[in-house]
Amino acid sequence: MLQNWFRQGTPWIWLNAGAVALSLLLVAGLLAFILMHSLGVFWPTDLPGHSGSKLWLYLQNWWLFLSGSSAEGGIFPAILGTVLMVLLMAVLVTPLGVLAAVYLHEYAKDGPVLRLIRIAVHNLAGVPSIVFGVFGLGFFVYFLGGSIDNLFYRDSLPTPTFGTPGLIWVSLTLALLTLPVVIVATEQGLAGIPKNLRLGCFALGATKAEVIWKIVLPQASPAMVTALMLAIARAAGEVAPLIFVGVVKSVPALPLSSEFPYLQLQQKITSLGMHIYDSGIQSPAAQDTEPLVFASALVLITLIFMLNLAAYRLRKRLNLRYGNRSVVE
Amino acid sequence: MKTEVTAKLEVQDLSLRFADKTVLQHISMRIPEHKITAFIGPSGCGKSSLLRSFNRMNELLEDTSTDGRVLLDGADIYQAGVEVAELRRRVGIVFQKPNPFPHSVYENVAFGLRLQGIKQPRKLDELVESALKKAALWDEVRDRLHHSAVNLSGGQQQRLVIARAIAIEPEVLLLDEPASALDPISTLKIEELMYDLKQHYTLVIVTHNMQQAARVSDYTAFLNMGQLVEFDETNKMFTDPSQRATEDYITGRFG
Numbered sequence: 386m387l388q389n390w391f392r393q394g395t396p397w398i399w400l401n402a403g404a405v406a407l408s409l410l411l412v413a414g415l416l417a418f419i420l421m422h423s424l425g426v427f428w429p430t431d432l433p434g435h436s437g438s439k440l441w442l443y444l445q446n447w448w449l450f451l452s453g454s455s456a457e458g459g460i461f462p463a464i465l466g467t468v469l470m471v472l473l474m475a476v477l478v479t480p481l482g483v484l485a486a487v488y489l490h491e492y493a494k495d496g497p498v499l500r501l502i503r504i505a506v507h508n509l510a511g512v513p514s515i516v517f518g519v520f521g522l523g524f525f526v527y528f529l530g531g532s533i534d535n536l537f538y539r540d541s542l543p544t545p546t547f548g549t550p551g552l553i554w555v556s557l558t559l560a561l562l563t564l565p566v567v568i569v570a571t572e573q574g575l576a577g578i579p580k581n582l583r584l585g586c587f588a589l590g591a592t593k594a595e596v597i598w599k600i601v602l603p604q605a606s607p608a609m610v611t612a613l614m615l616a617i618a619r620a621a622g623e624v625a626p627l628i629f630v631g632v633v634k635s636v637p638a639l640p641l642s643s644e645f646p647y648l649q650l651q652q653k654i655t656s657l658g659m660h661i662y663d664s665g666i667q668s669p670a671a672q673d674t675e676p677l678v679f680a681s682a683l684v685l686i687t688l689i690f691m692l693n694l695a696a697y698r699l700r701k702r703l704n705l706r707y708g709n710r711s712v713v714e
Numbered sequence: 715m716k717t718e719v720t721a722k723l724e725v726q727d728l729s730l731r732f733a734d735k736t737v738l739q740h741i742s743m744r745i746p747e748h749k750i751t752a753f754i755g756p757s758g759c760g761k762s763s764l765l766r767s768f769n770r771m772n773e774l775l776e777d778t779s780t781d782g783r784v785l786l787d788g789a790d791i792y793q794a795g796v797e798v799a800e801l802r803r804r805v806g807i808v809f810q811k812p813n814p815f816p817h818s819v820y821e822n823v824a825f826g827l828r829l830q831g832i833k834q835p836r837k838l839d840e841l842v843e844s845a846l847k848k849a850a851l852w853d854e855v856r857d858r859l860h861h862s863a864v865n866l867s868g869g870q871q872q873r874l875v876i877a878r879a880i881a882i883e884p885e886v887l888l889l890d891e892p893a894s895a896l897d898p899i900s901t902l903k904i905e906e907l908m909y910d911l912k913q914h915y916t917l918v919i920v921t922h923n924m925q926q927a928a929r930v931s932d933y934t935a936f937l938n939m940g941q942l943v944e945f946d947e948t949n950k951m952f953t954d955p956s957q958r959a960t961e962d963y964i965t966g967r968f969g
Binding site for chain 1: 801806875
């Protein structure tokens with residue numbers, strides 16, 4: 386009977402189901418843990434003589450936390466910094482990754498060189514992120530930034546303008562870090578386009594460039610959004626490599642300006658990841674700031690969730706537009 | 715074959731290889747203008763490859779090497795310097811499985827026109843309507859021109875693909891088993907359509923269906939193992955073939 390039990394594969398199913406259950410439990414536990422520790426942080430303590438709704442006060446406290454500057458104990462600079470670095474990264478990595486994927490999949494001739502490049506791209510995804518940070522400091526900040534200073538900001542030397550860690554280098558480093566993810570996911574999207582759609586397009590007298598531009602890229606656009614979602618999720622939480630290239634624990638000013646391009650690309654920023662690390666471990670009064678660490682973690686998770694939600698909605702629209710109904714339903 | 719018919723396509727000693735496999739050997743034939751020519755033969759005989767060599771579609775599918783010449787109006791399409799995109803505009807092709815683009819009905823037909831640089835909405839409307847009418851689809855889709863083409867039935871999709879192909883006014887239309895994935899009623903519609911289309915175009919059709927070849931074509935070519943066994947008027951081929959192999963195949967004794 387036991388033998389039969391094994392032959393039917395019952396233990397195998399239980400093992401699979403158990404793995405799923407354990408994974409779910411861990412993720413749910415993590416979320417519950419963070420929620421438990423963060424939701425209560427701003428609940429007002431009973432103050433005698435204080436009137437007014439406690440809920441109102443609670444929401445006000447959250448608002449102060451989210452919108453306040455560092456000096457006020459708020460995390461607004463960190464939220465803004467995270468959003469800016471991730472969006473700028475997205476702007477940089479998407480065209481580069483998509484173009485590279487199109488070249489690799491549509492133009493490059495299959496052979497040992499192409500295989501080598503593919504392996505290199507996959508290996509790039511496995512490089513520890515701290516290495517990207519060191520590279521970013523050496524190449525982007527000192528070499529690129531230094532060159533820009535020498536060429537355009539000679540007057541203000543020896544005080545560096547771009548030759549010092551800043552937002553643009555943070556985003557570039559993140560773009561490099563997430564480039565393999567974008568290339569691989571986009572290439573998979575390109576590979577999934579039915580051959581007969583391409584042939585149909587060629588059959589109407591389209592050149593290869595027209596086939597790519599009018600059929601392949603629109604069809605692959607949902608895959609590109611997926612690639613971007615993965616990149617954003619990866620980038621938003623990075624801390625270690627970014628310490629080298631422009632993320633600091635607190636900034637004197639936000640990297641915004643009232644004039645075009647409205648961004649101070651050379652300015653240092655702070656991020657939620659950095660804030661969590663700093664206030665959780667580096668702070669002299671760690672036990673006082675601990676609840677705030679959980680609150681920051683909750684904000685970071687929510688932020689990533691919202692960015693992904695936006696990307697998901699975009700993908701759904703693209704899918705509808707280009708008729709990949711099977712993907713939508 | 716009677717000599718007064720002008721040849722739209724002339725195949726001269728055409729041989730075709732895919733990587734290390736010989737697909738066609740020394741084929742020579744003249745495809746008459748404004749007629750329907752059918753290619754028949756057992757699976758793997760090379761009839762689809764021969765069809766696709768008329769607008770150089772093979773090179774998109776496989777690693778090919780071609781010897782010999784294919785003349786379209788007297789000019790070799792395999793010559794260096796031939797614009798393949800322009801060739802394919804002149805020689806359209808419809809495949810076995812309908813492959814509408816996942817766009818609207820209208821945009822499917824307008825696709826090739828836009829590639830030709832036609833942008834004026836009024837002109838596009840006109841050409842889309844006339845192509846859909848020629849493909850006998852207009853009455854069925856006039857109310858849902860801007861709905862997704864993917865929702866049409868298989869037979870409608872195939873006629874849409876034909877409309878898309880004829881919208882850009884090709885001179886030759888190649889049909890690679892256009893009805894083999896369709897039900898009998900849709901097949902009949904496609905056959906009637908072919909009959910109408912031959913007034914304007916030169917049609918070449920690959921088919922597995924003997925009755926279909928006999929019904930619609932003016933000329934029939936029988937291919938076997940990469941070679942052209944016999945090519946003649948359809949009537950002659952089906953009543954009095956000169957080759958034993960043709961007779962065997964047509965009567966179902968082999969293949």
